[in-house]
Amino acid sequence: MERLHIAFFGPVNSGKSTLINAICGQEVSLVSPVPGTTTDPVRKLAELPGLGPCVLIDTAGLDDESLLGAERRRRTLAILDQTDVAVVISAPDFGTLPSQLGIPVVHYTRGESVESLLQRIIAVRPREEARFLTGDLVESGDTVLLVMPQDSEAPKGRLILPQVQVIRELLDRGCNALCCTPASLASALEKTTPNLVITDSQVFGLVDAAIPADMPLTSFSILLAAAKGDVTTFLEGARAIDRLKPDSRVLIAEACTHVPDTEDIGRIKIPAMLRRRVEMPGQAGHDQLQIDIAAGNDFPDDLAPYDLIIHCGACIANAQLVRARIRKALLAGVPITNYGIALAKLQGILDRIAIPYSRTRRQSS
Numbered sequence: 440m441e442r443l444h445i446a447f448f449g450p451v452n453s454g455k456s457t458l459i460n461a462i463c464g465q466e467v468s469l470v471s472p473v474p475g476t477t478t479d480p481v482r483k484l485a486e487l488p489g490l491g492p493c494v495l496i497d498t499a500g501l502d503d504e505s506l507l508g509a510e511r512r513r514r515t516l517a518i519l520d521q522t523d524v525a526v527v528i529s530a531p532d533f534g535t536l537p538s539q540l541g542i543p544v545v546h547y548t549r550g551e552s553v554e555s556l557l558q559r560i561i562a563v564r565p566r567e568e569a570r571f572l573t574g575d576l577v578e579s580g581d582t583v584l585l586v587m588p589q590d591s592e593a594p595k596g597r598l599i600l601p602q603v604q605v606i607r608e609l610l611d612r613g614c615n616a617l618c619c620t621p622a623s624l625a626s627a628l629e630k631t632t633p634n635l636v637i638t639d640s641q642v643f644g645l646v647d648a649a650i651p652a653d654m655p656l657t658s659f660s661i662l663l664a665a666a667k668g669d670v671t672t673f674l675e676g677a678r679a680i681d682r683l684k685p686d687s688r689v690l691i692a693e694a695c696t697h698v699p700d701t702e703d704i705g706r707i708k709i710p711a712m713l714r715r716r717v718e719m720p721g722q723a724g725h726d727q728l729q730i731d732i733a734a735g736n737d738f739p740d741d742l743a744p745y746d747l748i749i750h751c752g753a754c755i756a757n758a759q760l761v762r763a764r765i766r767k768a769l770l771a772g773v774p775i776t777n778y779g780i781a782l783a784k785l786q787g788i789l790d791r792i793a794i795p796y797s798r799t800r801r802q803s804s
């Protein structure tokens with residue numbers, strides 16, 4: 440289940456942090472009578488009655504006039520991209536902005552109980568039809584083979600969130616989930632003929648070469664794109680890879696901030712594949728493909744200079760954020776795709792990829 444993102448907006452010292460602390464029943468945000476105590480947005484994961492898992496986001500004051508005020512205000516407004524419900528405190532003018540963006544707003548007045556506020560959030564929260572990550576690609580009784588490299592990029596001692604979510608979903612749906620690494624793929628295929636193979640996008644080419652051409656294949660990143668983004672837009676966006684020239688400019692957008700390692704997919708692998716495809720060694724201007732990285736909330740306001748945006752799988756972000764970025768890209772006329780679809784395109788196998796809810800193939804048993 441995706442966490443509901445509830446963001447709190449209001450002027451400096453309007454009681455946003457105090458309210459979040461009251462909701463959580465603990466001191467999450469530093470509370471102080473000194474105006475401007477909250478500078479950057481502060482996040483708290485909480486399980487709230489009637490709402491389930493939530494992210495509460497405390498923001499800087501909208502009227503912060505300190506030296507850094509303009510930058511803080513920009514960061515506060517950027518939070519709207521990931522806001523499912525906006526709680527607005529003493530800021531009647533600001534109240535219209537989330538509404539214009541289609542974000543439900545709850546106006547909080549001092550003295551209202553936490554229980555009453557939560558009830559009002561429950562009443563306005565967006566309710567989307569629950570969709571399976573694996574969509575219509577599996578049925579109860581299917582065997583699904585998951586190919587999960589455990590290389591230096593994998594976190595030590597645990598699986599990453601999309602892998603855990605997919606395994607849990609397959610078990611809930613009555614499927615058999617069989618896990619392997621690229622190294623043990625051949626022996627796994629000797630033991631079973633899966634109805635679907637889900638792989639890490641980085642080894643798409645290797646897995647495609649190892650399985651029969653009619654065996655449905657997809658990736659964790661593509662499942663996320665279908666669940667959180669707009670897979671049609673992403674597929675269309677991937678075509679722009681064919682139009683890139685050596686002097687094009689590409690934005691790699693990450694939804695979180697993390698410390699990249701030498702195998703980083705967005706910073707190392709995809710840029711290297713793009714350069715191999717687009718640049719022409721030995722010819723003038725062969726080394727000019729400009730690739731910018733935007734991490735976390737630093738998604739640029741001005742997208743016009745870009746020829747293509749490649750967005751990460753957004754595993755720890757909500758659908759609201761991905762959709763807001765897709766909207767901005769489309770408004771700026773810039774094609775946008777995501778890691779999984781870009782990797783399938785770059786490895787020449789986009790046409791054989793199974794996409795949830797797109798009536799693509801599944802192998803009969």
Ligand code: SF4
Pocket residue numbers: 693694695696697751752753754755756
């Ligand atoms: S949010 Fe994006 S950049 Fe961060 S770990 Fe998930 S896929 Fe990678």
